[in-house]
Amino acid sequence: xxxxxxxxxxxxxxxxxxxxxxxxxxxxxxxxxxxxxxxxxxxxxxxxxxxxxxxxxxxxxxxxxxxxxxxxxxxxxxxxxxxxxxxxxxxxxxxxxxxxxxxxxxxxxxxxxxxxxxxxxxxxxxxxxxxxxxxxxxxxxxxxxxxxxxxxxxxxxxxxxxxxxxxxxxxxxxxxxxxxxxxxxxxxxxxxxxxxxxxxxxxxxxxxxxxxxxxxxxxxxxxxxxxxxxxxxxxxxxxxxxxxxxxxxxxxxxxxxxxxxxxxxxxxxxxxxxxxxxxxxxxxxxxxxxxxxxxxxxxxxxxxxxxxxxxxxxxxxxxxxxxxxxxxxxxxxxxxxxxxxxxxxxxxxxxxxxxxxxxxxxxxxxxxxxxxxxxxxx
Amino acid sequence: xxxxxxxxxxxxxxxxxxxxxxxxxxxxxxxxxxxxxxxxxxxxxxxxxxxxxxxxxxxxxxxxxxxxxxxxxxxxxxxxxxxxxxxxxxxxxxxxxxxxxxxxxxxxxxxxxxxxxxxxxxxxxxxxxxxxxxxxxxxxxxxxxxxxxxxxxxxxxxxxxxxxxxxxxxxxxxxxxxxxxxxxxxxxxxxxxxxxxxxxxxxxxxxxxxxxxxxxxxxxxxxxxxxxxxxxxxxxxxxxxxxxxxxxxxxxxxxxxxxxxxxxxxxxxxxxxxxxxxxxxxxxxxxxxxxxxxxxxxxxxxxxxxxxxxxxxxxxxxxxxxxxxxxxxxxxxxxxxxxxxxxxxxxxxxxxxxxxxxxxxxxxxxxxxxxxxx
Numbered sequence: 031x032x033x034x035x036x037x038x039x040x041x042x043x044x045x046x047x048x049x050x051x052x053x054x055x056x057x058x059x060x061x062x063x064x065x066x067x068x069x070x071x072x073x074x075x076x077x078x079x080x081x082x083x084x085x086x087x088x089x090x091x092x093x094x095x096x097x098x099x100x101x102x103x104x105x106x107x108x109x110x111x112x113x114x115x116x117x118x119x120x121x122x123x124x125x126x127x128x129x130x131x132x133x134x135x136x137x138x139x140x141x142x143x144x145x146x147x148x149x150x151x152x153x154x155x156x157x158x159x160x161x162x163x164x165x166x167x168x169x170x171x172x173x174x175x176x177x178x179x180x181x182x183x184x185x186x187x188x189x190x191x192x193x194x195x196x197x198x199x200x201x202x203x204x205x206x207x208x209x210x211x212x213x214x215x216x217x218x219x220x221x222x223x224x225x226x227x228x229x230x231x232x233x234x235x236x237x238x239x240x241x242x243x244x245x246x247x248x249x250x251x252x253x254x255x256x257x258x259x260x261x262x263x264x265x266x267x268x269x270x271x272x273x274x275x276x277x278x279x280x281x282x283x284x285x286x287x288x289x290x291x292x293x294x295x296x297x298x299x300x301x302x303x304x305x306x307x308x309x310x311x312x313x314x315x316x317x318x319x320x321x322x323x324x325x326x327x328x329x330x331x332x333x334x335x336x337x338x339x340x341x342x343x344x345x346x347x348x349x350x351x352x353x354x355x356x357x358x359x360x361x362x363x364x365x366x367x368x369x370x371x372x373x374x375x376x377x378x379x380x381x382x383x384x385x386x387x388x389x390x391x392x393x394x395x396x397x398x399x400x401x402x403x404x405x406x407x408x
Numbered sequence: 409x410x411x412x413x414x415x416x417x418x419x420x421x422x423x424x425x426x427x428x429x430x431x432x433x434x435x436x437x438x439x440x441x442x443x444x445x446x447x448x449x450x451x452x453x454x455x456x457x458x459x460x461x462x463x464x465x466x467x468x469x470x471x472x473x474x475x476x477x478x479x480x481x482x483x484x485x486x487x488x489x490x491x492x493x494x495x496x497x498x499x500x501x502x503x504x505x506x507x508x509x510x511x512x513x514x515x516x517x518x519x520x521x522x523x524x525x526x527x528x529x530x531x532x533x534x535x536x537x538x539x540x541x542x543x544x545x546x547x548x549x550x551x552x553x554x555x556x557x558x559x560x561x562x563x564x565x566x567x568x569x570x571x572x573x574x575x576x577x578x579x580x581x582x583x584x585x586x587x588x589x590x591x592x593x594x595x596x597x598x599x600x601x602x603x604x605x606x607x608x609x610x611x612x613x614x615x616x617x618x619x620x621x622x623x624x625x626x627x628x629x630x631x632x633x634x635x636x637x638x639x640x641x642x643x644x645x646x647x648x649x650x651x652x653x654x655x656x657x658x659x660x661x662x663x664x665x666x667x668x669x670x671x672x673x674x675x676x677x678x679x680x681x682x683x684x685x686x687x688x689x690x691x692x693x694x695x696x697x698x699x700x701x702x703x704x705x706x707x708x709x710x711x712x713x714x715x716x717x718x719x720x721x722x723x724x725x726x727x728x729x730x731x732x733x734x735x736x737x738x739x740x741x742x743x744x745x746x747x748x749x750x751x752x753x754x755x756x757x758x759x760x761x762x763x764x765x766x767x768x769x770x771x772x773x774x775x776x777x778x779x780x781x782x
Contacts, residue, residue, distance in 0.1 A: 104547065108540065108543050108544070108547065109540075111543060112536060112539050112540055112543060115520065115539060116532070116535070116536070116539075119524050119535075127521070130521070130524070131517060131521060134517055134520050134521065135513070135517045138513055138516050138517055138520070138546065139513065141543065141546070141547075142509070142513060142546075142550055145547050145550045145551070146550065146554060146560055149550075149551060149554045153551075154551070155548065155551035155552070155555070157544070157547075157548075179702075180702055183582070183700055183701045183702045183703075184584075184702070185583075185584065185697065185701075185702035185703045185704045185705070186586065186704075187585065187586045187703070187704040187705035187706060190704050190705075190706035194689055197689055197690070197693040198689070198693075200693065200697070200704075201692070201693060201696045201697075204696065204697065204700050204702060205696075205700075208700060318593060318596060318597070319596075321600075322596045322599070322600065325600050325603070326584065326599075326603075329582060329603055329607065330582045330584075330701065331578070331579060331582050331583070331584035331603060331703075332584040332586070332702075332703065333584045333585075333586035333589045333705075334584070334586040334705065335557060335586060335589040
């Protein structure tokens, strides 16, 4: 009796558990998807926005104090120069033109040095203290771009933290943010690569006289994709796994769709050129400067001599060019990751077929040396 | 799914290499010598060779950029004179802004003279007002020029060999400090091409150095481990490792890597602080942003070196080596950490599988029982 009840209880429990499990599985899958694709984008964007607010809070107030100081310095330098010029005028009078000119020129040079010195210390050409708040480099969009350039390791350097806390925050922000961004790159690069490969297979290979390559190559991919969820349900996991591995192995060995390297290169060049055209229209650069900027940014070198949008740093609100610029950077890096993903695949594929050919050759001739064949893979 | 797919080739290749190493030790002495030679050549090519390649590439690039940026047209003198009076000229690169500033200075001096001669010397208020206006205009012009890249230095002074070397390093390591930038059209094109070829070379170096350093560090760690612990315990540990990882290796813990990196950053911090006269925070900030390849560029160690024209080359070489070695160390840590994470993941997977099997057995048991009772 007792046993029966307990078993019935267990049964009921099991039934509830199966429905529960279904929901749980669904939720888990949903969370996994969120975390892997959409979630990671949101995470990166959220992290950048947090960083923007943080840097704005840290640097905004302090920096404006510094800038007020710089403006005062330059004002005093100017008035001093003027006074000295007056002294010169009184001394030489208008009659001695040569001497006056010589002295005045040296004063102007001295003033020039002072201006350059002030610029190096952070003066940025705003002459009135009232205009400061409107032209702060640490507006929200400026701080956002700064955070983005830190975690993407571009680091333009046109905006740099000047306070101690800003520097410390940059260090820690980079240490946490860079792995996050790498995660984003690998995830999004993977997804882009997969979808690109799929669309490439659909568009380019199907149309092209239906060669046997595509018919064979598309199907294993699909079968793998279908079989993946079954692992959870099937009882004989070991078998299933080995089966999947074998299909995977087959698809890898025989024919995966590999996108040719030239196409990848063309995409990268096209992306850089497209960005160059857009930026050169937007910013009045010539084409070379535009492509130079795009290349330097996307290769994460980031010199920062040419940076889009003085208006980004000037404007308070979100304007289009700011959004466009950050979108361009984030998407571009993912696309480059995708291209590297595809290229790597292609190269490995080529290499493997090459090794196989060599091996076949060797086995035909009878002189077989596995070491020689396989060593170069390392 | 993709993760496992990506890791498949790596593990396969490593297994193969291991097997090849094992089989080469069993063949006859001639083969052994051959293998040894091959290994030596391979080593030269992979480790020392790649390091040499990177250094050579940097040096060649330095000379090339120096040449490109400081090159003068045959008609340079004429153009330079023309540019001092009128804005239409054929100067290129840094000379454009130099000429613009010179023109501005001359113009300002002339304007000042005009004011002084036209206004009466005794009318001090109007004189001061107009002088202030002129100076203000001048100041705005200078700010504009600086924003367009004027830095008061002629190309010959700016592009010294050490500076060009640091510039090349900052290109192909993707640091990009931005304190030195190409200003001519050809310089920009050359930068793009240099990066296109340099970055793969550098990545090759990065991978190789990572492997070499990882092996060295593992060896050191292992010997230290063996020294400090008693022998029987090692055997047990090695057996355990042999079971789990299928090769008797001591896995270096992540914390050790982190200690090494923080030690390296600390050393760099002290070194740069002493040499450049920065405070420690600035120095640490520089080290971290450089080693992370961010390269914000508000602090660059070359600056002081450039100022002292005597050319303290050893400092520069040490800076260069510090950065290259640091990149190698980071690659090493990446290597070691990845290994540890892989091992941990394998453990986790095994545990999960065991747990799942246990669950399944339990459920099957429960099912059978329930069937029996129905």
